[in-house]
Amino acid sequence: MxxxxxxxxxxxxxxxxxxxxxxxxxxxxxxxxxxxxxxxxxxxxxxxxxxxxxxxxxxxxxxxxxxIPSTSVEAQLRMLELRRVLESLAVRLACERALPADRSGMEAMVARLERGGFDLEGYAETVRGTHDLIVTGSHNAYLADAMAPLQGLSRRFWFTHVSEVEAEIKAGASLHVAILRAILAREPDAAEAAALDLNDYLVDFSYATLGPQGSRRSR
Known part of the structure; x- marks a missing residue:
């Protein structure tokens, strides 16, 4: 052990x-x-x-x-395509299956995220913790195994490229709170919509690392 x-x-x-x-x-x-x-x-x-x-x-x-491989926008976007689908499933299952202990952890995380005051490492732990709570609440070990590498790679790309730290942490925390609140309310449609909002934010963030020419709207 x-x-x-x-x-x-x-x-x-x-x-x-x-x-x-x-x-x-x-x-x-x-x-x-x-x-x-x-x-x-x-x-x-x-x-x-x-x-x-x-x-x-x-x-x-x-x-x-x-x-230690380099990160790339192309790889990040391909990863987010898959994460988009799996995370939607994870939050819907968590709405249905989360046990009292899971929900207690989510409530504590909501309070922590709303309290704020994070440095980058502190925020990294809340992001990891939020993802762990969601996949644990889904009670599907196969889904948890599939999600772990996607979330790890996503975190790496974000922390590698973040520049406006305070603003980005505030935006990310708000998106994660919306997901957790929807799960706690057992509203699967709202939880999925919130998860897709987070994915859209991460996609936009990825394109933004390319500079002005990287906007999704310019494609």
């Missing part, structure tokens, strides 16, 4: 380093480097890297090292 816990911690630590650019995109690092950065042993780090590789957060190159 301790090993499982350490692998999960290694995953979170390395994912955080990738998401926040603590390891430069395009760089090749060693397991030893990651062991030193996380303070964890080879086995949990290796297990974490296998999972991160499956989730497309890193690429493992035997006898060379671990590559």
């Amino acid at each position: 301790a090993g499982i816990g350490k692998a999960a911690q290694a995953y979170r630590d390395i994912e955080r380093m990738v998401v926040f650019g603590e390891i430069d995109p395009g760089s090749l690092v060693s397991e030893s480097f990651l062991m030193e950065k996380t303070g964890l042993g080879r086995t949990p780090v290796r297990e974490a890297l296998q999972r991160l590789s499956r989730n497309r957060m890193v690429e493992i190159h035997p006898n060379k090292g671990v590559l």
